Amino acid sequence: FAADVEFSSGIPLAATRGTKSGKTVAVVGAGPAGLTAAYHLARMGHAPTVFEALPEAGGMLQWG
Incomplete structure (x- = not known):
């Protein structure tokens, strides 16, 4: 329910990406x-x- 209310609020849910570190994992x-x-x-x-x-x-x- 809380996620539905948050989603319907119209606020964008985009995650931000940090400054590129140049490292690969x-x-x-x-x-x-x-x-x-x-x-x-x-x-x-x-x-x-x-x-x-x-x-x-x-x-x-x-795959259980």
């Missing part, structure tokens, strides 16, 4: 933890690359 696994890590690394200005062995992201949430 490999994130192994596209599960919830890997995707969250990549998101926060990008917000800090790093350039994450996510590697996943399976055809779709999601980890155990996707």
Whole structure:
């Protein structure tokens, strides 16, 4: 409910990216933890690359 109210308020929900650090980071696994890590690394200005062995992201949430 709170997310619906926030979304309907019309305020843009764009995440800002930090100043580019020039560093690249490999994130192994596209599960919830890997995707969250990549998101926060990008917000800090790093350039994450996510590697996943399976055809779709999601980890155990996707593949159980």
